[in-house]
Amino acid sequence: MIVKKNMGRAKSALMLIMALGFFFATYNLLSMIMHNKESNSGSWVADGLELFDPVLRMPGRVIGSAESNSKFHVALTATDAAYSQWQCRIMYYWYKKVKDMPGSDMGKFTRILHSGREDQLMDEIPTFVVDPLPEGLDRGYIVLNRPWAFVQWLEKATIEEEYILMAEPDHLFLRPLPNLAYGTKPAGYPFFYIKPAENKKIIRKFYPEEKGPVTDVDPIGNSPVIIHKSLLEDIAPTWVNVSLRMKDDPETDKAFGWVLEMYAYAVASALHNVRHILRKDFMLQPPWDLDTEKKFILHYTYGCDYNLKGELTYGKIGEWRFDKRSYLMGPPPKNLSLPPPGVPESVVRLVKMVNEATANIPKWETLNRS
Ligand SMILES: *[C@@H]1O[C@H](CO)[C@@H](O)[C@H](O)[C@H]1NC(C)=O
Ligand SMILES: *[C@@H]1O[C@H](CO)[C@@H](O)[C@H](O)[C@H]1NC(C)=O
16 A cells, blocks of 8 residues: 655645744744644544543453444654665564454554655555655754654544554564553553653753643653554644754753653653553563563664673674664665574574564565665
C-alpha cells in the first residue's frame, strides 16, 4: 500500500512560513497547528467523550464492549537516509512476522517519512510522506521533525485503530505486542537517563508550578509509547511547541542535548495531565540488558563491543562488534558473524534477528540508497 502525500493547504502555509525568518516561522507554524486544532474541535469533543465510556479495560484486552477496538497502529517516524532505510526494512520485517500471532493487538503499520518526498521503499513498506520542518527550524537536530510529523499524519491520514504505538527504526519486535495502555492511560518505557526531578530548574521553564510537581513529568520519551489516538492528537501540537522552545533556549539545549525531544514529549504530555504506565518490559537495550525473556521490543541503540573471551569492552572497539553506526552509509551485509561464546543472549538474539531479516528481505543489497 502506498499512501501518497496530500498536502495542499498545509504545504502552501509552510512555503509561506519558509519565506519568513526563523522567528516568524516558529510563530506561524505553531499558530497553524492551533488553527487546525480549533477547526477540528467538533470531532475532538466527541473523541473526548468516548474516553469516559465506562468500559472496563484490562491491559491487552477490552471487556464489556464489542465495539471497542484495542488494536494499535504501529507508527514509525523515519527519514529517507540510507541509515534510516535499512533499519526500517528490518523493523517492518519483524512487525510482519509477529503481528498475527496470538496475544498481538498490533494493527496496521505506517512509516511516517518526514523527508517531504517519496523514496524507493514505497512499495515495500506502507508509507505516508509528510513535510520536514521549514528549513533551519530543526537546527540540524533531525528528530525535532518527529512531533511535527505526527501532527501532520494525525491530521491527514485515515487511522482505523483507536491506539497508536510510536516506534523507531532501531526497534525489533521480539514477540507479539499486546496493547499495554489501559483505557486512556498510555504506556511508556522508563529510560534511566530521563530524570525530570533532577532537572527541576529547566523543567520549570516549561512546566509551571501551578501545573503541579515536576514529578508529574514521566521519565520517558515519545517512543515506545502506546497511546489513545485522541490523546496524541491533543499532545502532539504541544510537543512541537515545547520542543521548539526547548531548542531555542540555550540552557535547555545544553542540558538536554540529544534527548531534548524526549523531554519535550514528557513535558507536553504532563501539560495535558497525561501520566503513563511505566512498563520496564516494554523494551530492552543490549548490551546493558542481558536477556530478552518476557520483553517485547529490542532497541539496538547502543554499540555492542566484546573481546573474543566474550567480555564487554564498552567504549572501546571490540574484536567482535555490532553497532548500527557502522552502517551509516548503507545496509549491513547479510550473515553477520555471531558473537563469541559468553556474550549475553540479548546480543546474540539481536544479531540473529538482523541476519534473519537480511536473508529474507528481497533485494536487500540492491534496493537501498547509498
Ligand atoms: C506555546 O506554549 C506557550 C507556553 O505554554 C504558550 O504561551 C503559547 O500560546 C503556545 N503557542 C502555541 C501556538 O501553541
Ligand atoms: C554464514 O557465515 C558462516 C560463517 O560465519 C558460514 O559458515 C555460513 O555458511 C554462512 N551462511 C550463509 C547462508 O551464507
